[in-house]
Amino acid sequence: MRIGPRAGELVVALLAVATLVAGAALIGRARAMVDRSLYISELGAQYMLSAPLFQVGFCLVVVGILLVAVVVRDQRTTLPVLRRWAPAASLVVAAALFAVAAAVPCSPGCPSLLADGAEWRDLVHIAAAVLAFVAGCVAMLQFATASDRWVARLSIVGGLVVGVVAAIGGIISLARGNTDVGSTLEYVAAGLGVVWMLAMVVVHAIPHVAPARPRAAAGGGGLPRGAAVGLAPDAAKD
Secondary structure, three states: OOOOOHHHHHHHHHHHHHHHHHHHHHHHHHOOOOOOOOOOHOOOOOOOOOOHHHHHHHHHHHHHHHHHHHHOOOOOOOOOOOHHHOHHHHHHHHHHHHHHHHHOOOOOOOOOOOOOOOHHHHHHHHHHHHHHHHHHHHHHHHHEEOOHHHHHHHHHHHHHHHHHHHHHHHHHHHHHOOHHHHHHHHHHHHHHHHHHHHHHHHHOOOOOOOOOOOOHOOOOOOOOOOHHEEEEEHHHHO
């Protein structure tokens, strides 16, 4: 039995949703194993009891991000600088960096780079995680030119909020400030990122009905590339 392009795309979308939800659930379960406030990275730190479960959940999230990139692979942006590469490329970079962070867990306690006990693995882990968040925010902002107002607003707000919240949490961590506040902000930023990806997959997977247009204006009929999530038609020219 042969699976058509549309059916195959729906399968990938369903797998993306399943892996993201399963990964987030496992990370949440790992968090429930610890009775104190801590950053996400510390759940997978060396010698932590929550590390094995967290690593499985984290890897599922990485796979989910890659699947989301496949789902939105045809989307483009019209922003002057960010249109040089596709949002899918930003997601692939984010997934790759998160994979590095997962492969190189931080040392016990996940000390900040300014702490005396920080090791080389802490530098690699923190740098990869921070850059992965940046790549994710870039992907969100690349959808800011979507003609669908809901998608555009969600992407703009999501990208800015995730960036600001993650930055504040990171600054608190480096300053060895209140772990309760800093870790909570990090979980909020990560949660918003997952919700945004789920929303993009759902919006992209749902068929959109094109409004009736004259044949000449339609250019032979059919939706312009990027219409699945409401991106500006001109984005397909890049």
